Amino acid sequence: MIIVIDGLNKDRYTGLLDQMYQLRARVFADRLGWDVxxxxxxxxxxFDALDPAYVLGVNDDGRVVACVRALQTTGPHMLADVFSDILRGEPPLRSATLWESTRFCVDTQVLERGKSRNSVSYATCALMAGSLEYAKNSGISDIVTVIDPVMNRVLQRSDCAPYGYVGETTPMGKVPAMAALLDCTDERIAKIRAFAGIEGDIFLDPARCEALADPVEQAPMDVVDDSLEFYCREQVAQATTEEERVAAWALMSRLRDVGMIAGRERLVGGYR
Known part of the structure; x- marks a missing residue:
């Protein structure tokens, strides 16, 4: 199943992101020998510091088994700043509706062969379909991705062949690299799904996403900040409308739940 982590929710999924970075290390450094x-x-x-979007594939145990990074092309990105030799002097493509897809990989140590739901093939196709669906729903029309000839053949076999290429195939370390173009269309997504036998929604539901989020740590009572509690009580006292009063109590309740202010007994008994 697929989960998307971006600049808005990355602080809640540091555990999944760490798994992703570790998977990338095993694939790109250990297996492929890239200079990373x-x-x-x-x-x-x-580029991970630029708040990209990460589309992650997780298995039934909640382990990250596939990942890809999506980055806007209007700012710094790999084709413009790292793989520019591919462009042969041509300016990089830049558009608000064009994203760059990089760091696509799957965990071949965990996933099986064949076409089962826990296979490399299924996880690869689910990640491709999920990233394209996410991009399309975000208003993105096209994706440019730097790939090697092996990945190019994977795309072709998965009925997801690029519709075009940018620049020329260029030696990059141990393998040649090329920049391919994919359109984020329902037709392309349907072909990938049909190839892998993917049916239904492939994105995790909110409850499952919440279960995979980082646990909320309770603050020890000996470090509770009395000034924060005083602020909350002042907001309640100064509320001029019912809406403001309800909002103030909701904030107080949330802070109490995570242990940042005193418990309900003290709030209700002493100050209300």
Whole structure:
């Protein structure tokens, strides 16, 4: 199943992101021998600091088994700033409706062969379909992706052949690289789904997403900030409308639930 993590919710899914970075290290550094930076077992580059969107495939155990990164082309991105030799002097493509897809990989150590739901083939197609659906629903019309000839053949076999290429195939380290173009259309998504036998919604439902989020840590009572509690009580006291009063109590309740202010007994008994 697919989950999307971006700049809005990344702070709630640091555990899944760590799994993703570790998977990228195993694939791109260990297996493919790319010249990438790995620290503490995680492959992270400068583009991860730009709040990209990550489309992750997770198995039934909640483990990240596939991932891809989506980044806007209107700012820094890999084809413009790392793989520019592919362009042969031509300017990079830049458009608000064109995203760059990079760091596409699946966990071949965990996934099976064949075409079962837990196979490399199924996970690859589900990730492709999920990333295209997410892009289309976000108003993106096309994707440019830097791939090697092996991945190009995977796309062709999965009935997801690129509709065009940018620049020329160029040696990049141990393997040649090319920039391929994919359109985010219902037709392309349907072909991928049909090839892999994917039916129904492939995105995790809200309850499952919540279950995979980082646990909320309770603040120990000996570090509770009395000034925060005082602020909450002041907001309740100064509320001039029922809407403001309800909002103030809702904030107080939330802070109490996570242990940042005192419990209900003190709030109700002492201050209300």
């Amino acid at each position: 930076t790995v620290r503490d077992g995680k492959e992270i580059d400068q």
